[in-house]
Amino acid sequence: MQIEAHGLGKRFARDWIFRGLNHVFRPGTATAVLGPNGSGKSTLLNTLSGQILPTEGTLAYSLRGQPVAVEDVPRQLAYCAPYLELIEELTLTELLHFHTRFKPLRPGTTPARLIELMYLEKSRHKMVRDFSSGMKQRLKLALALYADSPLLLLDEPTTNLDRTGVTWYLEHVAATVAGRLVIVSSNVPEEYSFCQHQLSVTDFGAQAAR
Numbered sequence: 001m002q003i004e005a006h007g008l009g010k011r012f013a014r015d016w017i018f019r020g021l022n023h024v025f026r027p028g029t030a031t032a033v034l035g036p037n038g039s040g041k042s043t044l045l046n047t048l049s050g051q052i053l054p055t056e057g058t059l060a061y062s063l064r065g066q067p068v069a070v071e072d073v074p075r076q077l078a079y080c081a082p083y084l085e086l087i088e089e090l091t092l093t094e095l096l097h098f099h100t101r102f103k104p105l106r107p108g109t110t111p112a113r114l115i116e117l118m119y120l121e122k123s124r125h126k127m128v129r130d131f132s133s134g135m136k137q138r139l140k141l142a143l144a145l146y147a148d149s150p151l152l153l154l155d156e157p158t159t160n161l162d163r164t165g166v167t168w169y170l171e172h173v174a175a176t177v178a179g180r181l182v183i184v185s186s187n188v189p190e191e192y193s194f195c196q197h198q199l200s201v202t203d204f205g206a207q208a209a210r
């Protein structure tokens, strides 16, 4: 997927979060969106993915050269973020079967295989609400990384992961990002080490908007 932003700006009430963003996010590339806490990284990701409307400017989406309407972007999108919740009342196996009805996994990956890839075999019948925070994060990441979607957004992807979890994340990112458009919001260099491009939200953020 490709996303072209022209003069993109977002304001909450009287505060501009970012303004004047002109950028083309090209398919097959990974971009890290950087900036301190509260600078607007998540707001930018949510705007780019069509979850919230920009205040000004335009976004144009295309897939293999064909335009994609903003309302069709969610179908192409896999998104992992701290503010996106899992369905905690389901067991791991139930959740995977439910989730993948709407967001299929990439060809060759089954829910059973995903459980192995997450090293969660012993928890396949455990309710998600009883998972540790690191297990939940691994599950959220696996659902996004192994989704059959050309657009992958990762907001603070190593949240709640220990060293083993970070190593797991980097290994599975390397296995799944080829050919996709990937945008990572982060303050942790290790978690965006695979990104070829960096975009600092403060370059077109609140300071720049004044």
Ligand SMILES: Nc1ncnc2c1ncn2[C@@H]1O[C@H](COP(=O)(O)OP(=O)(O)OP(=O)(O)O)[C@@H](O)[C@H]1O
Binding pocket: 012, 013, 017, 035, 036, 037, 038, 039, 040, 041, 042, 043, 044
């Ligand atoms: N729905 C909203 N209404 C009003 N203000 C909002 C809303 N969402 C975000 N903001 C404000 O926009 C600013 C940027 O927030 P955002 O979450 O995008 O920053 P961030 O760079 O992702 O921060 P962090 O690194 O802490 O996750 C903050 O001042 C926040 O309070």
